Amino acid sequence: MxxxxxxxxxxxxxxxxxxxxxxxxxxxxxxxxxxxxxxxxxxxxxxxxxxxxxxxxxxxxxxxxxxxxxxxxxxxxxxxxxxxxxxxxxxxxxxxxxxxxxxxxxxxxxxxxxxxxxxxxxxxxxxxxxxxxxxxxxxxxxxxxxxxxxxxxxxxVPARSRVEFQTFGELSTSEVIGGDTEAISAAGERALSRLVQEPTLERLVASSRQFSREADLVTDRVYEVVTDVAEAGGEATMGMLGQTVVALGSGLSDAGYDPTVCRVDPTGATLVAPRGDRTLPE
Amino acid sequence: MxxxxxxxxxxxxxxxxxxxxxxxxxxxxxxxxxxxxxxxxxxxxxxxxxxxxxxxxxxxxxxxxxxxxxxxxxxxxxxxxxxxxxxxxxxxxxxxxxxxxxxxxxxxxxxxxxxxxxxxxxxxxxxxxxxxxxxxxxxxxxxxxxxxxxxxxxxxVPARSRVEFQTFGELSTSEVIGGDTEAISAAGERALSRLVQEPTLERLVASSRQFSREADLVTDRVYEVVTDVAEAGGEATMGMLGQTVVALGSGLSDAGYDPTVCRVDPTGATLVAPRGDRTLPE
The missing domain is CATH 3.30.230.10 (Ribosomal Protein S5; domain 2)
Structure with a gap:
């Protein structure tokens, strides 16, 4: 295997x-x-x-x-x-x-x-x-x-961070990317310009938040949670494409939510060893 | 810091x-x-x-x-x-x-x-x-x-492996790459073609070994060690540019040498956390 x-x-x-x-x-x-x-x-x-x-x-x-x-x-x-x-x-x-x-x-x-x-x-x-x-x-x-x-x-972006996320339901990727995507792409291009100007994590999240509003993809529930995180002093945005909120650091926890905690993965896709095989990292 | x-x-x-x-x-x-x-x-x-x-x-x-x-x-x-x-x-x-x-x-x-x-x-x-x-x-x-x-x-190359290496002295990179490099580049192009045809670790090492001979970069000591590894059934080549031998798996150990043992790094350059900082992996 x-x-x-x-x-x-x-x-x-x-x-x-x-x-x-x-x-x-x-x-x-x-x-x-x-x-x-x-x-x-x-x-x-x-x-x-x-x-x-x-x-x-x-x-x-x-x-x-x-x-x-x-x-x-x-x-x-x-x-x-x-x-x-x-x-x-x-x-x-x-x-x-x-x-x-x-x-x-x-x-x-x-x-x-x-x-x-x-x-x-x-x-x-x-x-x-x-x-x-x-x-x-x-x-x-x-x-x-x-x-x-x-x-x-x-x-x-040359940065690493703790990341929190929480999901409030599903969204269909194929319905969105199969439909009229001109406004989405225009908003996406503007977000990319903003990020390239200043490639930091904070700018990524802020640009993404602006994109989600401009592209009209934010659901009411996601909007509410992102606003809660901002009011608690944190940075969050919608995860595309889901009823998902992603926050840097402890943004969701600080706002009273119960998120999954993980980190930026530094490595990308890689072969790993089946358990017991010592020639590769597990 | x-x-x-x-x-x-x-x-x-x-x-x-x-x-x-x-x-x-x-x-x-x-x-x-x-x-x-x-x-x-x-x-x-x-x-x-x-x-x-x-x-x-x-x-x-x-x-x-x-x-x-x-x-x-x-x-x-x-x-x-x-x-x-x-x-x-x-x-x-x-x-x-x-x-x-x-x-x-x-x-x-x-x-x-x-x-x-x-x-x-x-x-x-x-x-x-x-x-x-x-x-x-x-x-x-x-x-x-x-x-x-x-x-x-x-x-x-989509592979991970244990790697062994041992060094037998220094070589000056700037002397080699500052000199006449036509033969080196021609040999390098041929090695690249061979690897692209079959991008495996074994082919990488075999192609590199052939390159080191064609480019006339192998020192006597390196040649000896690489031959020893081959005779013990392993795969090794010269590390460019050093009096260094690199082997897959346990090639150098199996041939009786005392190499440093490491692995292919899957991640590449990355920020890490200073000790005690828990927001990033150490």
Whole structure:
């Protein structure tokens, strides 16, 4: 068997950049890779089977990855992240399946080739535009140009922080990115300009908050929580695309909420050792 | 104070790509980022002072970084890596100083801007061409196009491994990369083609070994040790540019040597917390 860990990725702001080639389509924007993520284990199997936290699931992006790698394997994902709430769980499953399957079946593809397959699969499934790229790099990735790692242009905010998040329900990524996205992209471009001018965590969160208002994506509940955090002296914004609030430091705790606490993940997606194997870090 | 950890980086093969703009100059090639690295701590000071393992040192690349950031600080580097033996200690000091100084003095530059400053400083100092880029990304970086992170093109080998190394003396990077490098670059291009065809760790080491012979860089002592490792059934190559042998797994131990044992660093250069600060991982 082979195993990969892929960090969660919460998007602060984004554009929608369509293209006929799914490896060139994607989004510009920025977000946070999180130390909470998905551990993906792949084993040889008689038929493709995908589970998430023990339950059988259908994740189109994962199926597309396995097709591309001509792999008949069982994929097991385990995560403490909420699903369908803007943490990139489908992207993590796709990227983790790509990395682990390549290792298990000795497919001899490069990291960027595997990430390109996972990114293209997410785009074609309509479940994400920028998560795979953010998850590959870890940290606080800035996506200056859209597309897969073989086509895009990256930068990052050189900062690490404690991060808190709490989810108040689901939102459908595919409904939003499948609809009219002109206003979203225009707001996303303005947010990107603001962040590039001053690439700090505080600016990322403030730019994202402004984006969420301009793009008209904030739900009432998210607005209320973000306001509570601000009133308690903290910095928070909506996690795209979910009914999710993300705060720096102890923003949500200080405002009386009961969030999950994690950190910025510094590493990005990586192979890890199955338990008991001492040649790799666990 | 602010602190960064930068992995060591040992180059397997490389080209020399000159350009008038030091941020566009650099090298193509591949190597290993190592869990052994340099911890760089920066403090405000009356005058610039740089120490490495407690001793006062002059590192031109670090001075150039501090000039670019208009910073008068004390830079303290601590490392278990051998100096002047092909592990990118000067690059690590330059990149670590850039990341930590930006954090300490709130310079608000991005990760790639800081890495570009450090890369340009190394190139101008003549002490390295690709280490800073490899150290920024961590893992097993492949440099497909030369230059700083704002200009180059990367990929990586999706693998993790135990790594062993042992050093048998120093070699001057600046003498080699300052001299006639046509044959080196031609050999480096061939090695890169071989690796891109099959981006695995075993191919990286085999390609590097062939490069070291074709580029006529192998010293007698290194040749002897690499041969010993091969005879014991292992995979080893020369670390560029040092009298250094790097082996996968337990290659050097199995051949009866007494190497330093580490792992591929998955993370790359990152800010870390000073001891006692619980907001960041130590």
């Amino acid at each position: 082979a195993r990969a860990f892929v960090p969660g990725h919460v998007t602060g702001f984004f554009t929608v950049d369509r293209a006929d080639d799914p490896t060139k389509a994607g989004s510009r924007g920025a977000g946070l890779a999180l130390s909470e993520g998905v551990t993906v284990t792949v084993r040889p199997a008689e038929a493709v089977a995908v589970t998430l936290n023990g339950e059988s699931v259908e994740i189109e992006a994962v199926e597309r990855v396995l097709d591309a790698l001509e792999a008949t394997v069982a994929v097991r994902g385990v995560t403490g992240l909420p699903v369908g709430s803007g943490f990139g769980v489908s992207g993590a499953m796709a990227l983790g399946a790509a990395l682990a399957t390549n290792d298990l079946l000795d497919r001899r593809l490069s990291t960027y080739e595997l990430a390109t397959i996972a990114h293209g699969a997410e785009v074609q499934a309509g479940t994400g535009l920028g998560d795979v790229v953010g998850q590959l790099h870890g940290g606080v990735p800035i996506r200056l140009e859209p597309g897969s790692p073989q086509h895009n242009k990256m930068d990052a | 602010a602190r960064a950890f930068v992995p060591g980086h040992v180059t397997g093969f490389f080209t020399v790509d000159r350009a008038d703009d030091p941020t566009k100059a650099g090298s193509r090639g591949a190597g290993l980022a190592l869990s052994e690295g340099v911890t760089v701590t920066v403090r405000p000071a009356e005058a610039v002072a740089v120490t490495l393992n407690g001793e006062s040192v002059e590192i031109e690349a670090v001075e150039r970084v501090l000039d670019a950031l208009e910073a008068t600080v004390a830079v303290r580097g601590v490392t278990g890596l051998p100096v002047g033996s092909g592990f990118g200690v000067s690059g690590a000091m330059a990149l670590g100083a850039a990341l930590a100084t930006n954090d300490l003095l709130d310079r608000r530059l991005s990760t790639y801007e800081l890495a570009t400053i450090a890369h340009g400083a190394e190139v101008q100092a003549g002490t390295g061409l690709g280490d800073v880029v490899g150290q920024l990304h961590g893992g097993v970086p492949i440099r497909l196009e030369p230059g700083s992170p704002q200009h180059n093109k990367m990929d990586a």
